[in-house]
Amino acid sequence: GRNAFRFFDASMNENVVEHLHMASGLRTALAQEELQVHYQPQFDLRSGRIIGAEALLRWKHPVLGFIPPYKFIPVAERCGLINEVGAWVLHRACMDAQSWRAQGLGDLAVAVNVSPLQFHRDSIEREVAHALPACQLPANALELELTESLLVADAQHLSEVLQRLRALGVQIAIDDFGTGYSNLGYLQRFAVHRLKIDQSFVRKMCTSAHDEGIVRAIIEMAHCLGLQVVAEGVEDAAMLHRLQGFGCEFGQGFHWSPALPDDAFRAFVRKHSAA
Numbered sequence: 001g002r003n004a005f006r007f008f009d010a011s012m013n014e015n016v017v018e019h020l021h022m023a024s025g026l027r028t029a030l031a032q033e034e035l036q037v038h039y040q041p042q043f044d045l046r047s048g049r050i051i052g053a054e055a056l057l058r059w060k061h062p063v064l065g066f067i068p069p070y071k072f073i074p075v076a077e078r079c080g081l082i083n084e085v086g087a088w089v090l091h092r093a094c095m096d097a098q099s100w101r102a103q104g105l106g107d108l109a110v111a112v113n114v115s116p117l118q119f120h121r122d123s124i125e126r127e128v129a130h131a132l133p134a135c136q137l138p139a140n141a142l143e144l145e146l147t148e149s150l151l152v153a154d155a156q157h158l159s160e161v162l163q164r165l166r167a168l169g170v171q172i173a174i175d176d177f178g179t180g181y182s183n184l185g186y187l188q189r190f191a192v193h194r195l196k197i198d199q200s201f202v203r204k205m206c207t208s209a210h211d212e213g214i215v216r217a218i219i220e221m222a223h224c225l226g227l228q229v230v231a232e233g234v235e236d237a238a239m240l241h242r243l244q245g246f247g248c249e250f251g252q253g254f255h256w257s258p259a260l261p262d263d264a265f266r267a268f269v270r271k272h273s274a275a
């Protein structure tokens with residue numbers, strides 16, 4: 001079709017079958033509460049305090065077990081379920097963040113990953129405007145994580161949506177920074193607050209001068225533009241010390257903790273503050 005051809009191979013069939021299975025499974029998952037949001041703590045690298053958490057979606061399938069997000073998010077995007085899934089995650093994350101604050105865990109913020117498709121027909125804007133008052137969460141306690149790919153599509157429209165979200169008080173971060181098409185002019189125009197350095201650079205930082213250079217350059221560039229930096233994938237003390245030396249403000253990673261179910265996250269915060 002479409003003036004092109006492809007040779008058939010068995011894996012194409014398997015992919016289609018897997019996709020169909022997953023798409024129908026996801027519909028049930030939403031209805032039957034098989035989806036969960038886990039929270040990975042984020043740290044202020046100077047004070048060592050927890051500033052909040054990134055919300056990461058988990059699907060516990062009754063038969064297939066745990067399915068990682070890199071497998072089912074693209075399916076949700078292709079089969080038109082991503083708006084529903086995204087709205088569910090946003091609402092859950094805002095509810096949990098409000099309850100951390102109500103329980104005295106501190107003025108913690110929550111960062112929610114947003115698919116570029118949620119920007120179509122302004123769906124994200126409506127969902128945010130609904131979720132914040134419904135959960136009684138202050139807008140500055142919510143951060144939206146966008147991918148760089150979003151910044152190249154329909155710039156005028158996106159810039160308007162982001163300005164309106166920013167006017168509400170919501171924070172905006174660019175996720176996996178450095179892996180995509182980084183149009184630096186857009187960072188200013190789009191009212192971004194923070195850059196998240198992709199973990200592939202952070203992980204190799206201590207063994208490759210090249211990757212160390214990239215990390216350092218991203219941090220310095222961000223600071224020149226008045227943006228803060230979050231390093232993701234911080235796995236050990238050596239990486240942490242290097243990032244602190246470069247003036248990186250925030251970090252998250254297995255050095256401290258993986259993403260945890262909500263109750264375990266609360267326990268982690270309590271233990272950390274006590275220490």
Ligand code: C2E
Binds near residue numbers: 089176252255259
């Ligand atoms: P991301 O937003 O860049 O999230 C970071 C990923 O790195 C998470 O994988 C996290 O568990 C993992 N990670 C955290 N610290 C470390 C570390 O120290 N070392 C290593 N090796 N990995 C670490 P996860 O949870 O599997 O999520 C994968 C991706 O799926 C996310 O990448 C995000 O793009 C997407 N995703 C997750 N939840 C959602 C969601 O609610 N909505 C959308 N649209 N996408 C989501």
Ligand code: MG
Binds near residue numbers: 054113175
């Ligand atoms: Mg993220």
Ligand code: MG
Binds near residue numbers: 176196198199
């Ligand atoms: Mg990332």
